[in-house]
Amino acid sequence: QKRVKGVQIFRPFVYGSTAKLFDPATNPKPPGTPEDHTHSWTVFVKGVDDTDITYWCKKVQFKLHDSIPNPLRCTDFPSYLLPAKGIYWKKQANIPILAIEAGAPGTPFQVHETGWGEFEIAIKLYYIPESLEKPQTLYHHLRLHPYGNTETEKETMRQAPQIISWAYEEQLFNEPYEQFYDLLTSP
Numbered sequence: 001q002k003r004v005k006g007v008q009i010f011r012p013f014v015y016g017s018t019a020k021l022f023d024p025a026t027n028p029k030p031p032g033t034p035e036d037h038t039h040s041w042t043v044f045v046k047g048v049d050d051t052d053i054t055y056w057c058k059k060v061q062f063k064l065h066d067s068i069p070n071p072l073r074c075t076d077f078p079s080y081l082l083p084a085k086g087i088y089w090k091k092q093a094n095i096p097i098l099a100i101e102a103g104a105p106g107t108p109f110q111v112h113e114t115g116w117g118e119f120e121i122a123i124k125l126y127y128i129p130e131s132l133e134k135p136q137t138l139y140h141h142l143r144l145h146p147y148g149n150t151e152t153e154k155e156t157m158r159q160a161p162q163i164i165s166w167a168y169e170e171q172l173f174n175e176p177y178e179q180f181y182d183l184l185t186s187p
């Protein structure tokens with residue numbers, strides 16, 4: 001296996017969270033949700049404009065706060081292979097560890113949850129086997145409450161229907177192996 005010398009490939013993606021306060025009118029609590037949970041939220045990794053990223057990213061693991069049941073959530077197969085849109089639970093050692101939404105290519109790797117507090121989420125990206133790249137971890141602070149540098153920014157967010165905290169990132173593959181380079185650059 002040879003690396004392609006002097007070549008850097010960048011692939012853009014978006015990661016982050018979207019959170020919504022429970023509200024009887026706009027975001028009712030699903031039955032069985034614990035009393036102290038105040039928000040529903042989603043943490044995700046996806047392509048820019050919902051483009052497919054599974055040609056380089058094979059799976060994503062989300063490490064949630066230890067106070068949450070089964071805090072290690074893994075989306076370990078491309079969601080577009082699933083037959084229909086919906087939430088799927090994968091049983092591993094009889095514990096449902098995977099909640100992903102199936103759909104067309106470009107569907108995010110994501111986890112939906114409910115809770116009451118903000119915390120840091122470790123997001124581990126696994127690359128396709130051909131890449132011979134080690135997984136990489138990035139960190140996202142789950143935002144449930146309005147945030148911002150100024151009172152105006154916070155006030156704007158207070159008016160918004162949900163708290164959005166998204167980041168644009170570019171995955172760098174430095175001198176990729178030839179086989180991976182071909183996969184990254186084939187149309």
Ligand code: SLL
Pocket residue numbers: 034065067068069114115116117118119
């Ligand atoms: C805080 N340091 O005190 C943080 C911890 C933990 C949030 C926040 C539990 C949800 C569940 C939940 O929301 N934990 O019980 O499933 O703010």
